[in-house]
Structure formats: structure tokens, C-alpha cells
Amino acid sequence: MSIQVLPASKEEICLKGEEIYQTLKDRLEAEHGGEIVAIEPESGEYFLGKDVVEATEAGRRSHADKLFYYVRIGFPVVHRSKHTTLAHLA
Numbered sequence: 001m002s003i004q005v006l007p008a009s010k011e012e013i014c015l016k017g018e019e020i021y022q023t024l025k026d027r028l029e030a031e032h033g034g035e036i037v038a039i040e041p042e043s044g045e046y047f048l049g050k051d052v053v054e055a056t057e058a059g060r061r062s063h064a065d066k067l068f069y070y071v072r073i074g075f076p077v078v079h080r081s082k083h084t085t086l087a088h089l090a
Contacts, residue, residue, distance in 0.1 A: 020069075
């Protein structure tokens with residue numbers, strides 16, 4: 001009988017990912033501002049890309065079955081939504 005290990009909760013992934021990012025922040029912001037970093041929280045490895053897809057593809061080559069924590073380097077959020085209304089179409 002094999003034991004199935006459940007993935008960490010999203011809260012644990014975020015906390016560990018942010019902890020790792022804080023140790024890398026100064027170096028990454030100086031060299032890779034605006035890029036995306038995908039952090040694999042269990043190993044501490046990180047992968048860079050110009051967008052989430054590129055960073056994920058890089059990470060999946062080493063960690064195919066893992067979850068990643070994402071940061072847009074030097075910014076408070078990875079994605080920003082622009083609110084628009086459709087009133088002008090009515």
C-alpha cells in the first residue's frame with residue numbers, strides 16, 4: 001500500500017514562496033525587474049520568464065508535478081485587471 005502525500009495548502013505555498021522571494025528580492029529587482037519569477041516552495045528553486053507561461057515552462061522542466069508561487073519582480077501584483085464599463089455600447 002502506498003502513502004499519498006497531499007500538496008501543501010495554498011496558504012503554505014504563499015507563505016513559503018513569499019519568504020523565499022524576500023531572500024532573493026534585492027538581487028532579482030536589480031537584474032530582472034518586471035519579469036516573472038516562479039518559485040517552487042519545497043526546493044526553493046526559482047525560474048524566470050517574461051510572463052507566467054514562460055516562467056512556468058521553465059519550472060516544469062525540473063518540477064513537473066509541483067505548484068509554484070509567482071511574483072512580478074518589483075511590482076505588488078502579477079496581473080492587473082482594468083475595469084471598464086459597457087455603457088458606451090448601449
